[in-house]
Each structure stands twice: as C-alpha cells, then as structure tokens.
Amino acid sequence: xxxxxxxxxxxxxxxxxxxxxxxxxxxxxxxxxxxxxxxxxxxxxxxxxxxxxxxxxxxxxxxxxxxxxxxxxxxxxxxxxxxxxxxxxxxxxxxxxxxxxxxxxxxxxxxxxxxxxxxxxxxxxxxxxxxxxxxxxxxxxxxxxxxxxxxxxxxxxxxxxxxxxxxxxxxxxxxxxxxxxxxxxxxxxxxxxxxxxxxxxxxxxxxxxxxxxxxxxxxxxxxxxxxxxxxxxxxxxxxxxxxxxxxxxxxxxxxxxxxxxxxxxxxxxxxxxxxxxxxxxxxxxxxxxxxxxxxxxxxxxxxxxxxxxxxxxxxxxxxxxxxxxxxxxxxxxxxxxxxxxxxxxxxxxxxxxxxxxxxxxxxxxxxxxxxxxxxxxxxxxxxxxxxxxx
Amino acid sequence: xxxxxxxxxxxxxxxxxxxxxxxxxxxxxxxxxxxxxxxxxxxxxxxxxxxxxxxxxxxxxxxxxxxxxxxxxxxxxxxxxxxxxxxxxxxxxxxxxxxxxxxxxxxxxxxxxxxxxxxxxxxxxxxxxxxxxxxxxxxxxxxxxxxxxxxxxxxxxxxxxxxxxxxxxxxxxxxxxxxxxxxxxxxxxxxxxxxxxxxxxxxxxxxxxxxxxxxxxxxxxxxxxxxxxxxxxxxxxxxxxxxxxxxxxxxxxxxxxxxxxxxxxxxxxxxxxxxx
Numbered sequence: 001x002x003x004x005x006x007x008x009x010x011x012x013x014x015x016x017x018x019x020x021x022x023x024x025x026x027x028x029x030x031x032x033x034x035x036x037x038x039x040x041x042x043x044x045x046x047x048x049x050x051x052x053x054x055x056x057x058x059x060x061x062x063x064x065x066x067x068x069x070x071x072x073x074x075x076x077x078x079x080x081x082x083x084x085x086x087x088x089x090x091x092x093x094x095x096x097x098x099x100x101x102x103x104x105x106x107x108x109x110x111x112x113x114x115x116x117x118x119x120x121x122x123x124x125x126x127x128x129x130x131x132x133x134x135x136x137x138x139x140x141x142x143x144x145x146x147x148x149x150x151x152x153x154x155x156x157x158x159x160x161x162x163x164x165x166x167x168x169x170x171x172x173x174x175x176x177x178x179x180x181x182x183x184x185x186x187x188x189x190x191x192x193x194x195x196x197x198x199x200x201x202x203x204x205x206x207x208x209x210x211x212x213x214x215x216x217x218x219x220x221x222x223x224x225x226x227x228x229x230x231x232x233x234x235x236x237x238x239x240x241x242x243x244x245x246x247x248x249x250x251x252x253x254x255x256x257x258x259x260x261x262x263x264x265x266x267x268x269x270x271x272x273x274x275x276x277x278x279x280x281x282x283x284x285x286x287x288x289x290x291x292x293x294x295x296x297x298x299x300x301x302x303x304x305x306x307x308x309x310x311x312x313x314x315x316x317x318x319x320x321x322x323x324x325x326x327x328x329x330x331x332x333x334x335x336x337x338x339x340x341x342x343x344x345x346x347x348x349x350x351x352x353x354x355x356x357x358x359x360x361x362x363x364x365x366x367x368x369x370x371x372x373x374x375x376x377x378x379x380x381x382x383x384x385x386x387x388x389x390x
Numbered sequence: 391x392x393x394x395x396x397x398x399x400x401x402x403x404x405x406x407x408x409x410x411x412x413x414x415x416x417x418x419x420x421x422x423x424x425x426x427x428x429x430x431x432x433x434x435x436x437x438x439x440x441x442x443x444x445x446x447x448x449x450x451x452x453x454x455x456x457x458x459x460x461x462x463x464x465x466x467x468x469x470x471x472x473x474x475x476x477x478x479x480x481x482x483x484x485x486x487x488x489x490x491x492x493x494x495x496x497x498x499x500x501x502x503x504x505x506x507x508x509x510x511x512x513x514x515x516x517x518x519x520x521x522x523x524x525x526x527x528x529x530x531x532x533x534x535x536x537x538x539x540x541x542x543x544x545x546x547x548x549x550x551x552x553x554x555x556x557x558x559x560x561x562x563x564x565x566x567x568x569x570x571x572x573x574x575x576x577x578x579x580x581x582x583x584x585x586x587x588x589x590x591x592x593x594x595x596x597x598x599x600x601x602x603x604x605x606x607x608x609x610x611x612x613x614x615x616x617x618x619x620x621x622x623x624x625x626x627x628x629x630x631x632x633x634x635x636x637x638x639x640x641x642x643x644x645x646x647x648x649x650x651x652x653x654x655x656x657x658x659x660x661x662x663x664x665x666x
Contacts (some may be wrong), residue, residue, distance in 0.1 A: 215513070301423070301449065302449065303394075303426060303427065303449060303450050303451050303452075303454070304453055305451035305452075306402070306450065306451050306455060308404065308453050309399075309452045310403075313403065331407055331426065334561065342423050342424040342426075342559055342561075343423050346423070346426045379405065379408050379447060379449075379455060380447060380448070381419070381428055381429070381430040381447035381448070381449060382423055382428070382449055382450040383449075
C-alpha cells in the first residue's frame with residue numbers, strides 16, 4: 001500500500017539530493033575534522049561550506065551558526081546560555097503552547113528557583129501581546145517564544161517581540177523548528193538573539209540541528225570537553241549530518257516559493273473540502289496567519305486515535321491532538337491552552353504537507369476522510385443527540 | 391504507535407454489536423466526552439434468564455472500541471450471575487491483552503456492565519459521599535480533602551498521582567486547587583514543620599516569617615527589621631527606624647522576634663543584632 005504522508009511537522013523525508021551528498025562522508029571521507037592530517041583536516045572546509053549554507057537560509061553569518069544534535073539540544077543550549085549570562089535574573093517567560101522541548105524545560109526551571117510566566121493565547125492560538133509585555137520586568141532574563149506552532153501552524157509576532165525585547169535588553173530565543181524551510185526567515189531584519197532549527201523537519205537527516213547565536217550574544221557551552229565549534233559545543237562533529245543539513249538548507253531556499261503557492265493551495269483545498277464534506281468540523285488556529293503547509297481540523301464527537309488508525313488502513317499518515325496517542329489522559333496542551341472544547345480537542349487531526357505532497361494524494365485524502373468520520377460517529381453515543389441538536 | 395494485538399485491531403476495524411437496543415432491559419453508561427472515552431452498553435434478556443442480545447455505542451480510541459466489542463461478545467448467552475463475574479482482565483484477555491496505558495478501556499467495559507446489571511435489577515447506584523469534583527474518575531471533594539490533608543499534598547500533580555483526580559480532562563484543576571488552598575490556608579501554623587530544613591529553606595522561612603509576622607507589628611510602632619545573615623542557628627539582624635534607637639530594643643529582639651522565629655521556624659534560633 002502506498003503511503004500518503006501528511007505528517008511533515010513530525011518529520012520529513014530526507015531529500016534524495018541530501019542522501020547523495022551525505023553518503024561519501026560515511027565510507028570515503030570518514031576523517032575527523034580536528035585531525036592534523038589532511039585526510040581529516042580537509043573536512044573542515046566541507047563543514048565550513050555547509051555552515052555557510054545554513055547561515056544563508058537564515059540571513060545569518062556562518063560564525064553565528066552552532067551545530068547541534070537537533071532542535072531539543074538547541075533549545076536547551078540557548079536557555080542555559082541565556083541564564084548563565086544573566087545569573088542575577090530569576091524570571092523567564094514563554095508561552096503556553098510551546099513544544100515540549102521548551103515547555104518541560106521551563107517547568108523544570110520553575111521547580112529550580114526561577115519564576116516562570118507562561119503567556120496565554122486566545123482561542124485562535126494568538127499570543128496576547130499586552131499580557132506578554134505586562135509580564136516582563138527588570139528581573140526577566142530570557143523570553144522563549146516559538147516562531148510557528150507545531151500543532152496549528154499559527155505564526156507568532158516575532159518581529160514585534162524581538163523589537164520590544166531588544167529595547168529592554170532581554171534575551172530573545174525562538175524555537176523556529178517548524179518555520180525554517182517553510183517560510184522565509186531573514187535575521188538581518190528580525191532581532192532575535194537565539195534561534196533553534198532542526199534538520200529532519202526540512203528534509204535533512206535526524207540527529208542534526210543548529211542554534212543561531214547572534215554576534216555579541218553572551219554564550220556559555222552546555223556540552224564541555226573538546227574545543228569543537230570554537231569551544232561552544234564539545235564533541236566530534238557529525239560530519240555526514242552537517243553536510244546533509246547544509247544541503248537541505250540549500251534545497252529549502254529553492255522550494256520556499258513552491259510551499260507558499262502550490263503547497264498552500266493544496267492545504268487550502270484539503271481543508272475546504274473536508275469542512276464542506278464533514279458536518280461539525282472546524283479549523284483550530286488563526287487561518288489567516290499560519291504556516292502554509294499545516295492545518296489542524298477538529299472533528300467533533302470522535303476520538304483522534306481511532307481516526308488515525310482508520311486513516312492508517314488507507315495508508316494515510318497524520319497526527320492528532322488526542323490524549324490517547326500520547327499515553328497521557330489529557331488532550332494536547334496547545335488545544336487546551338486555546339480553549340478548544342473537549343468535544344473538538346479529542347478529535348483534532350493535524351495534516352502537514354511538504355514540497356513532496358501531490359494533488360493526487362490530497363484528492364485521495366479528501367475522498368477517504370469523510371466516511372471514516374461518519375463511521376466513527378455512528379458508533380459514538382454522543383453523535384445522534386449532537387446531530388439532532390443542530 | 392500503540393502495540394495492539396491483531397485481535398484488538400480486528401475488533402476495532404470490525405466491531406461486533408454496534409448500536410442501540412430499543413427497550414433494553416439493562417443500560418449502563420460510563421465516561422464522558424471530556425475524558426476522551428465513553429461507553430453505553432445495552433442488553434436484552436431472553437425468557438430463561440440469559441442475555442439474548444447486547445449492543446454498544448462508544449466514543450474513544452481503538453482499544454475502547456475493541457474493548458466494548460469484546461464485552462458484548464463475552465456477555466451474550468450468559469446468565470446475569472455469570473456476566474457479573476466478568477472482569478476487565480477477562481476483556482483484556484479476550485483481546486489477547488492491551489497495552490498497560492490502555493487498561494482503563496477494559497475497566498470502562500467492566501463498569502458499564504456493572505451499571506447495566508444494577509439497573510436491570512433495580513438497584514440504585516452506590517451512594518457517594520460528598521460532591522464529585524473530578525468527573526472523569528468520579529472523585530469527590532471529601533476524598534480529595536482527606537488525601538491532601540493526610541499526605542500534605544501541595545500540587546495538582548501530586549493529587550493526580552494519589553487519586554487520579556484531575557488526570558483526565560483537567561476541568562476540575564481549579565476546584566482541586568481551591569480544596570488544597572482551603573486545607574493549607576486553614577492550618578498554616580498547625581502543620582508540623584519538616585524536621586530537617588536545608589540552610590536555604592531555613593533562610594527563606596525566616597525571611598517569610600519576618601515579612602509576614604514580625605515586620606507588620608514593628609512597623610506599627612515606626613520600626614523595622616532587616617535580615618543580615620544566618621549562620622547555623624544564629625540569626626543576625628539590623629533594627630531600623632524607631633527600633634534602632636529604642637531602649638527596649640533588646641527586649642523586642644528576644645521576647646518578640648526570637649520567640650516568633652522559634653515558634654515558626656525552628657526552636658533553636660538565637661537572634662542577635664548586627665554589630666559590624
């Protein structure tokens with residue numbers, strides 16, 4: 001059975017060009033860039049080239065790119081560095097809808113003597129800027145606010161936040177794991193200090209990511225040991241991963257237009273068709289201000305895991321905001337923070353498209369989804385009375 | 391992805407006995423939309439005391455649907471006495487086991503069956519004392535209050551850990567917090583203090599006590615107090631305002647400040663004025 005992969009916010013297919021670029025660095029050029037001999041040492045040039053490609057996608061300088069093992073390490077490193085640079089400040093700010101990498105990290109700091117503010121969002125997932133500003137104080141060391149939400153795709157007002165924080169001298173970190181490679185980012189125009197990205201979200205390999213550190217931002221390494229990455233991260237470079245990330249960033253710059261036009265149109269087609277075919281369905285999040293590849297649709301009175309497994313029977317891969325897929329009892333903290341009613345949160349499905357998604361795939365999903373929802377609703381004790389009440 | 395057995399998958403994709411029985415002899419409803427799963431079980435008796443037919447409607451994940459399907463298969467043809475003995479383990483075993491995190495789906499099946507049988511027999515549901523706070527798990531205010539008091543719980547997470555309360559939809563978190571506030575607010579000075587404090591905890595508690603208890607009293611007379619240092623059981627302070635020049639300041643220090651700190655922090659504290 002062919003897989004229709006609409007779970008690109010979870011991870012992406014590694015681009016064939018990326019695989020091809022990486023392969024020689026496993027078997028042929030397996031040296032260590034730190035070596036004195038040219039067999040290893042020459043790899044430093046390749047790493048440098050890759051770093052330049054990553055920087056170029058962000059509008060950054062190569063020396064502002066720290067290579068890491070992925071988004072989570074970039075996030076942890078960023079917050080660690082920001083707090084180490086301001087040891088007397090004890091207040092940190094983030095949002096209620098961050099990825100667990102930030103959410104759980106901030107909760108942990110909260111248990112270790114820091115005052116943590118989780119800024120709320122409205123029912124469309126938008127941050128309350130006034131409440132955000134009011135939360136800041138002289139004691140605030142760092143703000144971490146994502147660029148785009150992984151579940152709904154909702155974009156955050158990064159430019160405004162960056163300007164505000166710059167004026168106040170507060171470090172700004174943004175988890176841009178979902179944004180990089182999907183929308184244009186130009187850090188010459190946006191004053192973030194620290195930005196996390198992950199290779200496997202933009203058709204690069206897993207196990208590689210980067211942290212952008214604006215020139216002049218105080219830094220303290222999380223991983224200590226060897227002198228790699230100019231002393232900012234110890235550990236022998238993941239050379240094939242770095243080459244792969246470099247290639248993925250180069251490719252991403254080339255398909256941003258496709259995502260903004262063709263992929264966006266496919267997403268809209270999928271969304272509109274499902275809303276039309278399925279009664280009592282709605283979109284979670286601000287439709288006007290979202291990543292072009294993401295839609296989160298709530299199908300009321302059915303449960304997400306059951307939907308996903310029925311989709312799985314047709315080879316359709318997506319993800320849900322449901323509790324039952326994660327092992328916890330509570331539905332997605334993102335949808336809960338938005339105040340999405342339980343009737344809808346449990347049955348929310350996230351479709352995330354990519355550069356590789358085709359119109360045929362979208363048509364296939366449009367055909368298969370409505371009967372799945374209908375079938376599960378017929379089993380649901382709530383559906384009949386809900387349908388009658390409309 | 392969950393590690394479901396083939397039998398779970400089969401009963402999920404082709405559930406048996408989905409639907410409603412009009413004029414059912416027994417009906418059992420458990421769960422709610424908020425909790426993410428709910429099951430309504432119907433059964434009809436034949437003339438000889440056996441369950442002739444059973445049907446279900448379920449809102450929930452794959453294992454909830456499969457468990458409901460399994461339940462109907464298990465009870466059809468049984469007498470009520472036989473059916474009554476069916477446990478959630480029997481449902482799980484019928485399906486070739488369920489992942490640990492999904493066992494609550496089989497529990498839901500057992501509970502629906504108990505309710506349906508009770509309804510048929512005309513028994514009223516067992517009386518619960520107090521008001522239900524956590525609707526997902528049916529936990530009352532009295533149970534929560536008792537557990538919070540006994541175990542000195544201070545976070546909702548802890549309450550969920552002990553009682554499951556608040557672990558479902560989360561709607562009751564505010565109410566649980568209110569119960570905790572009520573318990574702790576009422577007995578803030580009665581609670582036994584932890585036997586051993588770290589220096590940091592001790593210093594914090596001293597600061598808190600100064601701020602909450604001592605300072606307001608001194609300020610009424612135009613005085614004030616400032617914590618300079620804590621070394622072991624020695625608490626060094628500066629007296630400010632009218633206290634600094636008051637001839638009775640040593641009395642205040644010993645008979646009021648020290649006594650209060652001994653009462654609320656630890657009983658071996660010695661308060662001294664800073665002479666540096």
